[in-house]
Every structure is written in structure tokens, then in C-alpha cells.
Amino acid sequence: MASEIAPDYFDPLGVDPEQARDVARWRRAERMRLCALRKALSVEARVAIEATLSMHLKDLLAARFSDMRNRLFSAYWPIKGEPDLRPLMADLHAAGVRVALPLVEMKHAPLVFRRWTPETRMVRGDWNIPVPPQEAEVVTPDVALAPLVGWDRDCYRLGYGGGYFDRTLAHLSPRPFIIGIGLQAAELATIYPQPHDIRLDAIITEEGLEVMHGAKFTEQL
Template sequence: MTDRDRTGRYASPPCMAGEVAPEYFDPLAVDPDQARDVARWRRAERSRLRAARQALTVQERAAIDLALAGHLRDLLETRFGALRGRGLSAYWPIKGEPDLRPLMSALHEAGVTIALPLVETRAAPLVFRRWSPQTKMVRGDWNIPVPPPEAEALTPQITLAPLVGWDCAGYRLGYGGGYFDRTLAALSPRPFTIGTGVQAARLKTIFPQPHDIRLDAIVTEAGPQVLPGPGQS
């Protein structure tokens, strides 16, 4: 890992969604005033949670990364059994996000097809390009390294969603651009989606709105989180 990697200047484009589309607003909300109140609350919570995450020490980050990666691999193997041949979309860490790149490399060596999400068209669903430790990245939108255009496009069976915050109902507080929700809504079949983040970012609720899509699982350094079944809250 280079010093530039450690500073978090580079990432897959979805992680920059809040900067890309800070005006993102759900047009399907039942009550526009309520939706705007939630949007303001979410902006404040994003700032608070990101500051807390950035304040973690190097040692704390390393411990979180190691524990989370172990729990995540256990969950994948328990849920899916043999992983060889399956497609998994991961992400490039920024802004103190858990760094799962060693796990990405290990899964690649185990025969998992790894992809990274990126933005080809703004305010549209993400696309996924195949990645390996040998991939020569190119500069995409916002000067961010991404797999090159000739990299294989694919639709993953499993996708990891970085969490700024999360609640026990299985909803994700992301960066505010709406890219992940747009993507999940557009994919059929929808991939099994796992939120990954720090335990301290748990919220009582994110006040889910009509565009928010529940995750299938959440994993933190404390382990997989128990989510309510369909129809439960």
C-alpha cells in the first residue's frame, strides 16, 4: 500500500457521492417537508460520524480492519459455502473506511471474481468492472483510479456497501449521492448486499425514506449484526 493509498485521496467513485450530488433529494417522499428535515439530519450525522471515524488511531483502524475482514469472510462462507466462481463487488477505502483490500486479494486468490463499482453516467446506476491485484488502474471521473474501460463488465452476486452509519433495521446511511440505492433498485436479480462499517456508527434509526433499500446483512468489527426478518422492524 502506498502513502497515497493511506491518505484516502483515492477511492471508487460511489464513495464520493456526497460531494458529487449533495443536492440529492428523494422525489418520491410522501411528505417533502419531512424528507427535507431527514436530509438535514442526515447531513449532520454524516459529518459527526465521519469525524469520529477519522479520529481513530492507526492501531484502532488496523484492529477494526482485521476483525471486520475475518467476520466478513466467515459470513460469506457460511451464507454461500464455496466461494470460487462467485462475483463480489468491493470498494476502495477513503475517509477512514475499513480497508478490506487484503481480503479482496485473498478472495481473488480463492477464485472469487472481484469487481469495483464506478460511475459512468452521473445520477445513474453504477457499473461494475473486474479487478485483480494486477489491474492497472486508470484515472476516472474526479481523477480517481478505476479499472480501465477494457476491464470486463459484470453484475456481482454479492456487493459490499461502505457504511457511514447504520441502524439495526438494516438501513444504511451513505454519502448522500443516492448511487447505491439507484443501483440496487435497477439490478435484477438484486445482489446480496452487505454493509461494512464500524460498530460505533450504529444509530437508533436513519429515518428510512422511500428510496432507501434495506441491506441483507451488516458486518462490523463486532461481528455480523442480527437484522429483523421481512415485515419486521
């Protein structure tokens, strides 16, 4: 069996259509549940979570990369109750890290990354999310954050279902180091990964580094 030779192997021709529909229905229900849980957080709890997430993320970047100066770091503009790490973006910029934000330039296409600084005058992009303007430099990140609706210990993320992030990861070469950012309470036993799902490199919650894909990185930490 191919899975015995390569545990990550997944045959897309072997997907049961009914099973795929069941997974899609389950994911929709989990997204609603987890988004509601996230939005129900108090302001105090949210502020505390964001502070500890920033601390744990800085620790991981230092352990994995030592010096982030002049590296390209893609963050995200928070929506739907996602942890707000914009103060961390400003801190990294001040420390010499080049910061970018992802945006949709074309429907159903990979995301584009544009440079951001605290002085960037943002414009409204898809879903009214603030994004850097058209004239901002297009870049390819070395490290990218992926906000999570849900996550599992195999380093898979449950997103919003649009597929943009997975398409982007499949398209980028070389692929950046991808860090999932989410809540501890959003852990799932599995997201039932499908052929299009791409495994992240690490997942951080307010409790710290929860999972790192690849024993070599784990040993370094």
C-alpha cells in the first residue's frame, strides 16, 4: 500500500464523493460553532490571549530563525474575531523585519502578498478587509501566519472554506514557513484532511507551541 511506504500519501482518485460531502457538511457546522465561540470571548480574555500569542510567536521565530531582520514576514488583518496581532506587526517592522499582508487580487486564484508598514494607507479589498494599495510592492514571504478557525495535532487547519490559503501554499515556490495562529479551544481531533488540504509547519495558541511538523524543528526547540 502506498500509505505504508509514505504515510502522507493520499490518492485523490480514491476519494469517496459521499464521504467528501459529509466532511464538507461537518466542516460547515464546526466553522459556525468555533466562530461563535471565538466571538463570545470577553474583551479582557481577548486582550490576554493576543498578548500571550505574540509572546509565543516571538519565541518561535527566535528559535527557528535566530535573526528575522530583512526576512519577509506575512501577517494578516484580523476579521471575525481573529486574534489581533497588529501590534506585533509594528514591533517586527521596527526591528527590521519586512512585513507583508495577503490579499485577493483575483477570485479563486492564489493570494498576493504586498508590503506593509505602520504608515501604509490601507484600502478596502475583498470582503471589505483593509489591504495595502495597488502600488505597494508585491513580495514572497519567508514566514507566513495562517489564522485558524480550527486545528488538529497533525498540523492541519480548518479555515473559512474558500480554499485561498491552500491554493496559495500549493502555488508558492519556495514555500514559506507557515505558522497557524488560533485558540486552544479550537482544537479538533481531526479536520478529516482532504487531498487539497496542506499541512502547516507549526501551530501556536495562547498555551504556546502546540505542534510542529517535522522532528528536526521540534528537537531544535
